Amino acid sequence: MGIFVLFFLVLVPLCEQTWGSRYFTIDYNANCFKKDGECFRYISGSIHYFRIPSYYWRDRLLKMYMAGLNAVQIYIPWNFHEPFPGVYDFNGDRDLIHFLNLTSELGLLVIIRAGPYICAEWDMGGLPGWLLNKKNIALRTSDPDYLNAVDSWLSVLLPMLKPKLYNNGGNIISVQVENEYGSFAACDYNYLRHLLHKFQLYLGKDVVLFTTDGDGEGYLRCGSLQELHATVDFGPGGNATKAFELLRKFQPDGPLVNSEYYTGWLDYWGEKHSTTSKELVSQSLVDILETGASVNMYMFEGGTNFGYWNGADFQKTYKPVTTSYDYDAPLSEAGDPTDKLDKIRSVISQFQPVPQGPVPPPTQKLRYGSVSLKKIGSLVDFLDIFTPSHPVETQYPVTFEDVKQYFGFVLYRTRLPRDVLTPTPLSTCSNGVHDRAYIAIDGVFKGLLERDNVSKILVSGKASDWIDVLVENMGRINFGASFNDFKGLVTNLTLGEEVLTDWLVYPLNLDGPISEGWPHISFSSNDVSTGPSFYSGTLQILTLADTFISLQHWAKGQVWINGFNLGRYWAARGPQITLYVPVNILKLGENTVVVLELEQAPPDPPSVMFIDKPILNSTVYKSKSSLL
Ligand SMILES: *[C@@H]1O[C@H](CO)[C@@H](O)[C@H](O)[C@H]1NC(C)=O
Ligand SMILES: *[C@@H]1O[C@H](CO)[C@@H](O)[C@H](O)[C@H]1NC(C)=O
Numbered sequence: 001m002g003i004f005v006l007f008f009l010v011l012v013p014l015c016e017q018t019w020g021s022r023y024f025t026i027d028y029n030a031n032c033f034k035k036d037g038e039c040f041r042y043i044s045g046s047i048h049y050f051r052i053p054s055y056y057w058r059d060r061l062l063k064m065y066m067a068g069l070n071a072v073q074i075y076i077p078w079n080f081h082e083p084f085p086g087v088y089d090f091n092g093d094r095d096l097i098h099f100l101n102l103t104s105e106l107g108l109l110v111i112i113r114a115g116p117y118i119c120a121e122w123d124m125g126g127l128p129g130w131l132l133n134k135k136n137i138a139l140r141t142s143d144p145d146y147l148n149a150v151d152s153w154l155s156v157l158l159p160m161l162k163p164k165l166y167n168n169g170g171n172i173i174s175v176q177v178e179n180e181y182g183s184f185a186a187c188d189y190n191y192l193r194h195l196l197h198k199f200q201l202y203l204g205k206d207v208v209l210f211t212t213d214g215d216g217e218g219y220l221r222c223g224s225l226q227e228l229h230a231t232v233d234f235g236p237g238g239n240a241t242k243a244f245e246l247l248r249k250f251q252p253d254g255p256l257v258n259s260e261y262y263t264g265w266l267d268y269w270g271e272k273h274s275t276t277s278k279e280l281v282s283q284s285l286v287d288i289l290e291t292g293a294s295v296n297m298y299m300f301e302g303g304t305n306f307g308y309w310n311g312a313d314f315q316k317t318y319k320p321v322t323t324s325y326d327y328d329a330p331l332s333e334a335g336d337p338t339d340k341l342d343k344i345r346s347v348i349s350q351f352q353p354v355p356q357g358p359v360p361p362p363t364q365k366l367r368y369g370s371v372s373l374k375k376i377g378s379l380v381d382f383l384d385i386f387t388p389s390h391p392v393e394t395q396y397p398v399t400f401e402d403v404k405q406y407f408g409f410v411l412y413r414t415r416l417p418r419d420v421l422t423p424t425p426l427s428t429c430s431n432g433v434h435d436r437a438y439i440a441i442d443g444v445f446k447g448l449l450e451r452d453n454v455s456k457i458l459v460s461g462k463a464s465d466w467i468d469v470l471v472e473n474m475g476r477i478n479f480g481a482s483f484n485d486f487k488g489l490v491t492n493l494t495l496g497e498e499v500l501t502d503w504l505v506y507p508l509n510l511d512g513p514i515s516e517g518w519p520h521i522s523f524s525s526n527d528v529s530t531g532p533s534f535y536s537g538t539l540q541i542l543t544l545a546d547t548f549i550s551l552q553h554w555a556k557g558q559v560w561i562n563g564f565n566l567g568r569y570w571a572a573r574g575p576q577i578t579l580y581v582p583v584n585i586l587k588l589g590e591n592t593v594v595v596l597e598l599e600q601a602p603p604d605p606p607s608v609m610f611i612d613k614p615i616l617n618s619t620v621y622k623s624k625s626s627l628l
């Protein structure tokens with residue numbers, strides 16, 4: 001292979017001269033990208049099609065084009081497109097080719113980050129949860145089981161991209177291999193080489209392939225590979241010249257690129273909302289552009305972690321990411337231009353022409369007001385609907401992955417083995433609740449266990465009372481050394497000293513029935529008990545527009561409108577209080593709102609509010625730093 005690659009490098013300049021017109025490559029002598037024979041620099045923005053309804057893709061891309069960008073950078077999340085091994089989904093909001101067609105229609109170039117691992121604060125960094133069916137799989141290494149799954153995915157994905165490469169008449173100028181691999185402890189060069197060969201096999205040898213790593217020597221050492229163009233990522237406020245000098249140590253020639261210039265940052269539940277000032281972002285952008293480097297702004301629009309798609313970080317403790325991925329980016333979560341966008345546009349205009357005419361205005365947002373909700377019943381009242389097959393019977397608890405349910409909720413049920421007259425600790429061994437367990441004895445909610453936080457509660461009851469343990473998967477870890485993040489009860493539960501046995505495990509398919517219109521008739525229940533319960537109501541609409549649903553006074557749960565899973569709320573922790581409701585899921589007339597509240601609904605009659613602005617910065621919960 002080495003000889004072949006060398007031969008190729010020598011050939012490129014010749015090809016370029018003879019082919020003339022449409023060609024994108026790297027000129028290592030001129031230290032620039034060459035597009036159609038001319039030195040070229042991209043000023044790009046990240047947008048995640050999987051965090052934006054397809055209905056709005058064109059709108060967002062047009063705004064990015066009008067902001068003066070000449071390229072967009074996208075990740076491709078493997079788990080979004082291959083939900084089960086060998087089952088692929090590229091329809092609707094997953095229609096990657098439609099998205100790419102739109103970028104091309106709008107005259108934007110595309111930089112692809114094809115994974116297989118992407119991080120992105122996305123569930124398991126984009127890797128499918130089903131990889132964990134092999135318990136000791138070594139993710140992001142040359143483990144043959146991992147590579148087999150990767151290879152079959154790449155054999156589907158990469159051929160789709162090939163006709164869209166710039167050199168084949170499309171608008172994809174470069175493709176990233178893996179993602180920040182230098183931050184991963186394994187440092188397995190054979191794995192990177194394996195990926196390189198697959199990418200070249202399917203995309204051809206003349207495509208520009210690259211890697212991205214943090215701007216530290218340690219990162220670049222394990223993340224870069226000779227045949228791959230190395231780029232770095234760093235945020236505002238640093239020293240761009242210094243960061244690029246470091247990159248030069250590993251890559252003496254070729255264009256300089258910052259692949260992730262941070263316009264803002266993500267949010268975690270229970271911490272302060274992140275913001276980055278527009279002055280700082282635009283000043284450091286000037287510094288980067290003055291070096292002549294190409295840059296991609298991460299994010300240009302962040303969007304939303306709908307459904308259960310958010311990831312989690314692990315920094316001493318498990319830290320799930322909020323539903324909003326607003327990122328304090330130049331386009332808001334709901335796609336609206338901000339002052340930061342204006343600043344960035346005027347910076348760009350100092351370096352390259354920006355399109356004439358204004359950036360399109362914000363889309364309409366409406367306050368539909370209050371909608372009161374009725375309790376439909378406790379979640380456990382509807383097990384026959386959500387688990388139509390028999391529950392799995394096991395002596396000791398099994399994981400979500402064992403029952404092949406990768407997202408959402410699983411109910412674990414057993415009986416009290418004896419009379420428990422005095423309050424006795426029900427506890428998880430070794431912090432084994434992934435990630436939150438809602439516990440009822442004999443149908444009465446008793447409280448919860450939480451990963452890295454609450455490991456026991458006191459319970460009492462009679463022999464054979466049901467113990468119901470509803471476990472929520474709050475998002476798989478997307479970054480770090482060990483991210484085989486199994487969900488459910490990953491260790492035993494004990495009552496006092498006694499290990500609980502003989503479990504019934506119910507994989508709950510909430511989204512199937514709810515997307516098909518459940519509950520069809522409005523049940524009415526006067527039951528005021530707490531714990532995981534469904535509520536439903538009707539939003540009447542005369543004029544269609546985007547809106548935000550406020551869950552203020554609710555605790556934690558999940559919301560669906562017209563069967564579309566808007567994502568998690570956790571108003572009891574914050575900082576996010578509202579969920580973005582895009583207009584495409586609404587209709588004129590009656591709209592069904594379903595809320596699964598896991599702890600306690602507001603006092604009767606419970607209601608939700610539809611307002612015209614997001615609340616992402618509530619300080620309900622004091623962050624650890626502000627407690628100090
Ligand atoms: C994308 O564009 C190509 C070329 O114009 C067209 O053949 C294809 O049908 C389009 N696909 C989608 C999904 O829009
Ligand atoms: C940035 O780094 C360069 C090269 O290391 C150095 O010469 C320059 O003084 C630094 N600039 C600032 C503002 O610290």
Ligand SMILES: *[C@@H]1O[C@H](CO)[C@@H](O)[C@H](O)[C@H]1NC(C)=O
Binds near residue numbers: 270450454
């Ligand atoms: C731990 O759980 C308690 C009780 O639910 C909650 O008040 C607290 O905020 C949690 N702490 C952290 C760090 O998550």
Ligand SMILES: *[C@@H]1O[C@H](CO)[C@@H](O)[C@H](O)[C@H]1NC(C)=O
Binds near residue numbers: 396490491492499
């Ligand atoms: C649960 O406890 C049993 C009996 O001590 C033990 O054999 C089993 O491995 C434990 N299971 C887990 C997941 O820890």
Ligand SMILES: *[C@@H]1O[C@H](CO)[C@@H](O)[C@H](O)[C@H]1NC(C)=O
Binds near residue numbers: 617619
């Ligand atoms: C939250 O954001 C809004 C809108 O940007 C702002 O008006 C408000 O002051 C912020 N509140 C807090 C507590 O930071």
